[in-house]
Amino acid sequence: MKGNEALAEAAIRAGCRHFFGYPITPQTEVSAYMAKRMPKIGGTFLQAESEVAAINMVLGAASTGKRVMTSSSSPGISLKSEGISYIAGSDLPCLIVNVMRGGPGLGGIQPSQADYWQATHASGHGDFFNLVFAPSTIQEMVNLTFTAFDLADKYRMPAMILADGMLGQMMEPVEFPEVQAHPIEKPWATTGHGGKRPHNIVNSLYLKPEDLEDLVRQRFARYEVVKENEVLVESQYTEDADIVVVAYGATARIVNSAVKSARAKGLKVGVIRPITLWPFPEKVIAQAADSCKAMLCVEMSMGQMVDDVRLAANGKVPVHFFGRTGGVIPTPAEVLAEIEKIAGGVQ
């Protein structure tokens, strides 16, 4: 199955019955799949007049407590940033998919990871975070879609699947898990009070600074629980590694090939693959920095996640960077050459 289609099917199986989107490459197949499936299962597929409208439709549907999503690619996510901030500020759960392409501006339509900063640090104005998941296989696109909906509901915050054009367009066999939707009670939802409770208000406006500060602090206390419990990360060959390479998403697949070649050449190289980009696996990286001699961060960008890796490594080891950007995909040979360059210095 194509990555974009697998993700869409997973969302439906996770109980999502409302999809609001606007056409953009390379997320196209998500919308096309939803347009085909939703009318058949009594769901909503709505092609909005803009990304701005689509994310606000998500806000409305999320306010009713229903599972809802939108998908887009980089320039479209910029347009959604207003709505994402309001959704976070109103403590609403939803799923936002970004199938990243090259930027800035209209950029290109080839795979990229240049929206890392936006997704993890600045997906809208104000103090807030989203859950950010970075799959590296189509199977993981499926699994993380379920996780994303569940955790968004649990913590009442937006979740984002941060994929790239390569994962979206690639085909791999997938299995859909047995256990599917995990709906939970949402007593805060605006569904009409039915004469059974006081009115619910979904709102992000707090004119008294102390009230707003209190609310943001409460939200950040919740973020601490997320950071403690929801980090997902994969480590390989890190126990004896002199060099630890950090990469996520499709780039991690390229890095894996390079690391296997390096191991075959006798170089002690390991890989850390953050699966959640927020919360970021800073403890795992900090531990690795205690035992390795150098780190290398590889991204399809000019170097964004590398900032978080450096913060986690906290100066204990040098953190090198290698990246290609604009839609250029790094090759295993290029990554291996970087590893060998660093190994030369380490030995």
Added chain:
Amino acid sequence: MAIVFQKPKALTDAVFHYCPGCTHGIIHRLVAEVLDELQIEDKAVGIAPVGCAVMAYDYFTCDMIEAPHGRAPAVATGVKRALPDGVVFTYQGDGDLAAIGTAETVHAATRGENITVIFVNNAIYGMTGGQMAPTSLPGQITQTTPYGRDTSTAGYPVRVCEMLSTLSGTALAQRVAVDSVPHVKEAKKAIKKAFQNQIDKKGFSIVEILSSCPTNWGLSPVEALDWLRENMLPYYPLGVYKDIDGEAK
């Protein structure tokens, strides 16, 4: 003792923050009376705008959502698609509906989105202190048109009902005013019809209500109503611009 006049049940006990002489209070009351009379308050979800009515969520007893500026029709669309049997209304001002939210308004209408839109047109941005609105009149002095709205540089006011009446998805587009008792009565009838249309699944219904802003117009409440009659009524004629029940004039 017979009660002849009381606060509608659909209004909370919160004290309105509106300025003296502002007609938002009348319009809130009319909407609340209609929610009571049609017995839909318990299944209603209201969408508040950004602007003077931003805190409408504190005044109506039904479930409420505060939308980003101009996005109320999109938020309402999301709610209505998720709750097709609910009653969903937006309450928006002129900056919200006819400037920053023009796309959301036009497309909710053209989709025939089965929602009710209460559009308060007072020809100015009230909340931010009296800037030019998309509906400010030619020559109107505002903070951002200190020499009067010059149509050669600032363009012309938008006639929303006329514009939306051209769209197939619009079920009702009616302009009313709240400057006099007969007009208030007419306004309530229109609001009631706009909600009844939604119950009857007829599609997008908008009621534009010409309203006064004494504070930012720099007039007394009485003078402001005179100004509305003398200046707004000629540019924005009252009437039914579209009614799929065939009553458009």
